[in-house]
Structures are given as C-alpha cells and as structure tokens.
Amino acid sequence: xxxxxxxxxxxxxxxxxxxxxxxxxxxxxxxxxxxxxxxxxxxxxxxxxxxxxxxxxxxxxxxxxxxxxxxxxxxxxxxxxxxxxxxxxxxxxxxxxxxxxxxxxxxxxxxxxxxxxxxxxxxxxxxxxxxxxxxxxxxxxxxxxxxxxxxxxxxxxxxxxxxxxxxxxxxxxxxxxxxxxxxxxxxxxxxxxxxxxxxxxxxxxxxxxxxxxxxxxxxxxxxxxxxxxxxxxxxxxxxxxxxxxxxxxxxxxxxxxxxxxxxxxxxxxxxxxxxxxxxxxxxxxxxxxxxxxxxxxxxxxxxxxxxxxxxxxxxxxxxxxxxxxxxxxxxxxxxxxxxxxxxxxxxxxxxxxxxxxxxxxxxxxxxxxxxxxxxxxx
Numbered sequence: 001x002x003x004x005x006x007x008x009x010x011x012x013x014x015x016x017x018x019x020x021x022x023x024x025x026x027x028x029x030x031x032x033x034x035x036x037x038x039x040x041x042x043x044x045x046x047x048x049x050x051x052x053x054x055x056x057x058x059x060x061x062x063x064x065x066x067x068x069x070x071x072x073x074x075x076x077x078x079x080x081x082x083x084x085x086x087x088x089x090x091x092x093x094x095x096x097x098x099x100x101x102x103x104x105x106x107x108x109x110x111x112x113x114x115x116x117x118x119x120x121x122x123x124x125x126x127x128x129x130x131x132x133x134x135x136x137x138x139x140x141x142x143x144x145x146x147x148x149x150x151x152x153x154x155x156x157x158x159x160x161x162x163x164x165x166x167x168x169x170x171x172x173x174x175x176x177x178x179x180x181x182x183x184x185x186x187x188x189x190x191x192x193x194x195x196x197x198x199x200x201x202x203x204x205x206x207x208x209x210x211x212x213x214x215x216x217x218x219x220x221x222x223x224x225x226x227x228x229x230x231x232x233x234x235x236x237x238x239x240x241x242x243x244x245x246x247x248x249x250x251x252x253x254x255x256x257x258x259x260x261x262x263x264x265x266x267x268x269x270x271x272x273x274x275x276x277x278x279x280x281x282x283x284x285x286x287x288x289x290x291x292x293x294x295x296x297x298x299x300x301x302x303x304x305x306x307x308x309x310x311x312x313x314x315x316x317x318x319x320x321x322x323x324x325x326x327x328x329x330x331x332x333x334x335x336x337x338x339x340x341x342x343x344x345x346x347x348x349x350x351x352x353x354x355x356x357x358x359x360x361x362x363x364x365x366x367x368x369x370x371x372x373x374x375x376x377x378x
Contacts, residue, residue: 241300262295
C-alpha cells in the first residue's frame, strides 16, 4: 500500500482541530463507541457542569420530533476532565457522548457502492479506507463535540461580555420566513419543531418535510444566525478577518453550501450610496450605524452592531429513493439508502450554526483580551 512512501514521515492532518486560543479537537465516528471533544483554552474559574452543556445537545440530538431521523440517542454528555468542584481549571476539558443506537447493518450495501453527493467516494479516494457505517467522521454526529464546546463558549461569552447568539430556520426549500431578524427570540424559535419563528411559514415547512419523507426525497434551506452584544474591535484585519473565520466555521459543517454576512449577495444589486452604513453618534458615547448592510463587521473587525449571517444547507444527500451510482469496481449500479436519515437537516442544524458562531467569537474575544492586556488597556 505504501510502496516507496513508507520511508517518508507520516504527517497526516485530519483537520479535526480549530481555534487559536479557544481550541477544540473533536473525535469519534458515527457508529463507534462515542463522539466528543477536547476543549483547550477555557479560562479557569467558570462555573460549569453537564447541566450547562446538555440543553444545546438536546436541541441537536436525533429523534426529537417526527421531522428528523428517529435514531434513538439521548446524547448525554460526560465531562471527563478540566472541571473540579463545579469550576473550570484552565486545563483541557474533555467531553464524551457515548453512541447507543447503531444499526450498522443498514449500511452493508454501501461497503461497495458510493452514495451520490456524499463523502463516501472522496474519503476513500483520499485515505484508501473509510468507516462505512453511518458515514464515519463525515456523519453529523461529529458535530456533537462542536456543540458541547460551544455550550461552554456560550456561558463564557454571556458572563464575560453579555454576548448572545441565536439561530433559526429562515427558509426550507421555497418556503421563507417573514420575521424581523432583530426581534427573534429563543422561545419563538423553539415553539415549533422546524425552529422557524414564523408560525405560518413553520406549518408550511412541516407539510413540505413530511411530503419529502413520503416521497423518499429531501429538502434544503437556510439557517439565519445573529450575535447580539459583540463590542467593536473583535477580529483581525487580514487573513483572520472575523467574517473569514465565521465562514470557515460554518462551511465546515456537514451539508453547507453557502455563506452570507449582512447584505450578502444582495449587495451586488445596490449602489455604494445605498449600501454604505452611515455613522451617527451613539447614545452610549460610541459611533453607531443607521443601517447594518455590513452585518456587524467592517474591515474584518466587529463594529458593535449585530452580527448576522445566513448559511445555506443542501438537501440531505442520503435518500431512500433509488439513485444511479457506481461501485468500487466502477460498475454502474443503483442504490436506495437504508437506515434512519433526516429528510431535512435544517431543524437540527440551528444549534450547529450557533456553535460555529460561538466558537469563533470566544476565540476572538480571548485574542482581543490578549491584545488589550499586552497593551495595558484592560
């Protein structure tokens, strides 16, 4: 297998780590013993227990409504290290969620055939091997570690600087929400299994998702996410622009296909006079903007306005309808996926997008605090 390469150093980066100061490494496969995360960089002294982590995992877990996969996982988190007598130590925090409801036999046919638009072929092309059952690392179960670490970031940001991050489903297929993003609250989002705060659109979404399941098909959509209370000054001016790190974080989530900040692609239909966010004196003694086409970030650095992003998710790749594909020997075959799959990932994607935002903001908060401390500004 290795031929002449076996004499070379084996330097393999699976891309399982992210963050500069608030750093996470996720681990585990869909049908392995469990999945989780090691979080390094959380400051000491933060009150933390499993009860702080579990609510976000409950919003992500399978089986929470009839609209999502019925895999029966409670996703109960265990904190293995980094916490003593209810407070963080400043050392790495390891968190584990054990897998309980694997039906690996449903993937038997996929050992030799590649699911269209999935990671089967590309993973095998890269590594020469793949965990077939559940998709291995390409499974959305990998995101459990991100959500767990982000729950720590959520508490840290809320207590340190009053930052709130909230996501919701704003579109499924052609059905769009008509709510004002600046007014959305958590209780509105959680009032429906679609996580769409517009009750009229939410009902239409339920009908569309259920029809897609009956048809052996799937639907995509958009998750919107907003960060409130982020002060001016977070982010870097060149390669680590705040929006660049946000884009990388959300585009590393399974099934993502597009990212927008502020006016996004709509900016191309505006003139500079229309798009520019005029500054006015703020009541708090700091400049504010009349509009927020910039989405709360200018020059890669937060400007004190709400940060708002939108993330496009494709229709779920694994569907129960027969599809044309090939096997490992490049023979044309048909494949109808078995197992339990989401006909639409959007309701469970909301906490994933929130997690991406929270992890990036926590990292940049620590980076900004480091700069201020070194300059004697704290």
